[in-house]
């Protein structure tokens with residue numbers, strides 16, 4: 001992300017000298033423990049911290065600010081960081097670092113247009129072209145659709161997981177996907193189920209758990225998602241605040257808010273949180289939500305104009321959540337294994353199968369003959385014949 005610091009070269013030189021001095025004195029200290037030296041070191045370090053603090057105060061004016069919970073402190077203006085105040089008062093002393101090495105150019109475009117005024121650039125061509133390639137080459141997707149007529153020719157899951165789809169809004173407006181309440185908390189079970197199905201399909205296509213991150217602004221939705229994905233401990237399921245500083249190859253965001261009254265709440269309107277959520281993915285960003293409900297927020301209305309212009313909105317058909325529900329069922333291997341990382345045996349597989357496996361078949365229970373009773377008792381050869389015959 002662009003970050004800013006004072007470019008004054010004299011001060012920078014002074015800092016460098018101080019740092020060197022601190023290092024020298026630290027080495028001396030390691031050799032010869034001396035109380036007076038320690039005092040000198042502490043003084044230098046304090047001076048260094050003091051000068052640094054004046055130069056690099058808050059590198060992230062466009063990310064989530066520290067929360068000031070005390071209402072009086074908030075009212076007194078403590079929520080506005082010192083950096084924000086200084087950079088507003090002295091714009092000439094601020095330099096933007098514009099190169100980023102995380103997002104491909106499609107994902108970067110979102111925050112670039114919405115927040116950074118097109119100043120961001122991809123650090124390298126490789127970063128710009130980054131894409132999520134399914135390790136099995138789409139084999140699982142093809143197999144998943146064999147004999148299934150429900151999706152039709154243009155299956156939404158195929159489109160979503162294609163390499164060219166790098167930033168996408170998955171629109172649930174045609175589905176019964178309303179948000180619901182648990183006490184004061186908001187959740188969206190249909191969105192959670194869609195996230196579950198997409199995640200499973202990614203995993204069965206060979207994407208690893210550690211490459212996937214799921215974000216929601218709502219704690220109750222995080223709880224729901226954590227329950228559905230409980231067998232995949234390496235998938236990080238995070239609030240926007242917790243996702244700050246993290247990145248993943250593929251990020252799935254569940255926006256949750258979907259209702260006829262157009263109620264949004266404050267979280268969705270918080271552009272810093274939205275910016276953080278939109279900038280966590282390296283190769284693929286999937287945002288799931290209700291366009292009708294969300295587009296009333298000013299930042300998101302711009303977002304939808306951009307996504308629409310780019311043809312990056314994927315409207316789900318009315319029964320989309322039922323089309324791939326089999327993707328979340330356990331399956332077992334009968335024929336060849338699909339290439340890609342083989343996940344560890346998980347709770348859901350204990351009964352019958354393994355991830356990445358092909359065709360479901362009933363499990364035949366093997367009955368073990370009792371060889372320790374009746375005429376078989378004490379006749380090992382007869383016992384062997386009986387066991388072999390099972």
Ligand SMILES: Nc1ncnc2c1ncn2[C@@H]1O[C@H](COP(=O)(O)OP(=O)(O)OP(=O)(O)O)[C@@H](O)[C@H]1O
Pocket residue numbers: 001002060100101102123244245246247279
């Ligand atoms: N010079 C570089 N070359 C290659 N990759 C880089 C370089 N600098 C940073 N990255 C990668 O870019 C990503 C973002 O870097 P970093 O975490 O430093 O950014 P940030 O500004 O702290 O981001 P944020 O605060 O938004 O999480 C990381 O995945 C990091 O590995």
